[in-house]
Amino acid sequence: MRRAPGIVRDSIIGYLSAAESASLAEIQEALSLRIGGVPTSSVRSYLNLNTPHLFERTARGHYRLKNGCDQSPNEAAEQSFKIDRATLLQAECFEWLRSCEPRSVQAVVTDPPYGLVEYTDGEQAKLREARGGGIWRVPPSYDGHKRSPLPRFTVLNDGERAALQDFFFEFGKLVLRVTVPGANVIVASNPLLVHLVANAMSQAGLELRGNIVRLVMTMRGGDRPKNAHNEFPNVSVMPRSMFEPWVILRHPLEGRVQDNLRRWKTGGFQRISDTKPFGDVIKSSPTSPRERKIAPHPSLKPQLFLRHLVRSVLPLGEGVVLDPFAGSGSTLAAANAIGYASIGIEKDASFVKMARKAIPQLAALSIQHVDPI
Ligand SMILES: C[S@@+](CC[C@H](N)C(=O)[O-])C[C@H]1O[C@@H](n2cnc3c(N)ncnc32)[C@H](O)[C@@H]1O
Known part of the structure; x- marks a missing residue:
């Protein structure tokens, strides 16, 4: 129903x-x-x-x-760390967003948990013990390379999908509250659930503005039917995934674009150059082993892609970029590398510890520029 x-x-x-x-x-x-x-x-x-x-x-x-939806910002964050222009907070982000100053953020770039169950204590324990099972699929090793476990979103049941819809609806409402008019809100997703995120967050009042396609080959899809691969050698059950969608939403503008840009410093994307606007297809590759060694988070996103994205979300280069699901701090590191102010929220103490160490190192990496297309 x-x-x-x-x-x-x-x-x-x-x-x-x-x-x-x-x-x-x-x-x-x-x-x-x-x-x-x-x-x-x-x-x-x-x-x-x-x-x-x-x-x-x-x-x-x-x-x-639970009592205490009226917590002050200090109570919502258990710990706070300043790393160059980034502020990293250990907090539950829904609580933090509820207690945060309204209209105080100019852009959101984030990679939320998707399985919902994948970042529960039980699933994280399974992952950390590299057991696989549950939401985690441990992919086969190739040529001696050990691959990281991947979440299997196809195992979500109807109840979990409805819960996901509510999660993103609530998240959208809170993001609407803390962002200024015209703020870009960019949310990492995957091909199986992107429709649900876009739908829930736009129902919450954010405007849907399309998708960014991160062109990247992942290990998902392309397999022959399990236990029948010899019988059906020319079949793959799902297409081999070759892109990662990031939903683009916007806090509705106040007036015309130029009015909004003047008043709130938001309402568009920063161009790549005079002749090149920011585009919605971005060439990328899986996160490099060098970055994974610095920040061994299961969902680490690459600096090259993030720096390109983070730079563009503030059209005038002014304001604060928020990542409410900061993980190992890769968005904050990208913001530091560009020179933007940022805030990251992460609830897991061990990821906060990882992020504190990783942010300066990721930000200091010299990354070879690749034309994004
Ligand atoms: C998909 S990961 C993001 C990883 C990030 N892209 C990186 O490069 O490190 C999502 C993160 O959100 C955190 N998280 C999940 N629910 C949260 C919540 N309610 N509040 C704050 N953090 C949360 C998880 O612990 C996890 O580290």
């Missing part, structure tokens, strides 16, 4: 604001009274997804509404 975005989450909040604490079964029963039946797996996904920023676990399978 198709429901309005946010309705399941809002109904859970409505119920829990009246109850002290409730079990999964009680929450599910309350939901079926309010909005009709919702599968247990979906309720569990919503609760997991929004814990700890909305809900707290009180006992096994019991939840209550």
